[in-house]
Structure formats: C-alpha cells, structure tokens
Amino acid sequence: MSRGSHSSDTLHCCCSYGQCTDAETGRELYIGESFTRPGQCIRVQCLGTLQLWEDGCEVPKLEGNCSAVPPGNEFLNYPHCCPLFVCRKIAVSEKDRREEIRTYNQYGTMIKQDIQQIFSVGPVKGNVPGAGVITQFEI
Structure with a gap:
C-alpha cells in the first residue's frame, strides 16, 4: 500500500450528501473524518471531493x-x-x-x-x- 492513494477500484462514494462510504467496511464518513481499518493499519479519510484517501505503512529504504x-x-x-x-x-x-x-x-x-x-x-x-x-x- 503506498502512502496517500486514491483507490477507485475498491473504494467509492455514494449515498448521503457530504459523506463517503468505504466499500470494504461499509463505514460512512463525513468530509474530513478518518478511521483506521481494523486489522489492516490503513487510515481511510473522506476528502472534500467525496473521494476516499488511503494511507498505509511504508517500508523505508535503509542501509545495513x-x-x-x-x-x-x-x-x-x-x-x-x-x-x-x-x-x-x-x-x-x-x-x-x-x-x-x-x-x-x-x-x-x-x-x-x-x-x-x-x-x-x-x-x-x-x-x-x-x-x-x-x-x-x-x-
């Protein structure tokens, strides 16, 4: 999971005005609201464009x-x-x-x-x- 990505294949926005729905969990979010998907360590946030934004853990490039x-x-x-x-x-x-x-x-x-x-x-x-x-x- 790359940090800060739109995932239009699995996430969509619908239903109520000013809300996004996470297709994976069915959870509805208001604009600006976010939550961590249980068991996945992914933060999902509803943007002002009524799209969901995902943040996931990264693996840094380290030496040694x-x-x-x-x-x-x-x-x-x-x-x-x-x-x-x-x-x-x-x-x-x-x-x-x-x-x-x-x-x-x-x-x-x-x-x-x-x-x-x-x-x-x-x-x-x-x-x-x-x-x-x-x-x-x-x-």
Whole structure:
C-alpha cells in the first residue's frame, strides 16, 4: 500500500450528501473524518471531493542489516500500528568492539539510537598474553 492513494477500484462514494462510504467496511464518513481499518493499519479519510484517501505503512529504504519489528499492540491506530525498523552495525578492531543499533519509523526517520562500545585494556604488567582486562561502557 503506498502512502496517500486514491483507490477507485475498491473504494467509492455514494449515498448521503457530504459523506463517503468505504466499500470494504461499509463505514460512512463525513468530509474530513478518518478511521483506521481494523486489522489492516490503513487510515481511510473522506476528502472534500467525496473521494476516499488511503494511507498505509511504508517500508523505508535503509542501509545495513535491518529488520521490521511489529508494534506490541495490534489495535493501535495509524500510523502507530506500523512496524518500526531496527538496523544493526558492528565494527570490531584490536582495541574495541562497537555496536550501533538504530530504530527508524516507516518514513525512514531515526527515532532512537543505542551505541555500545567495549574497550580492551591491557595487557597487564609483564606482558602476559591473554591477561587483558575488558571494560564495558554504554554511551
């Protein structure tokens, strides 16, 4: 479902003056009124032209290892019913390991960023192999 689309094949307007009818649910809407279609995460709105407008969840173009995370509550209204997208990036070097987790909404806007960096400090006096100390910091 693309965001902001007219769907004249499945939606139509009829009946009362100043109202639209969603053919899929049979629900009548006044001009400017909107609702989220149950179980679909699609917002349907009656326009001033007596046409219905649909807004559905988008999948943003993101780089990296990303996965969709559905909302915890399936009964949320649009756009809160859309999944979030979590992307992970890991960088490892001799001295540290850095993991970055970014969370995006359906429009590709970053809404949360977690960075974890683990530093390896060592070796201890005497240059004993494997005697390094690992300290973890969360940024």
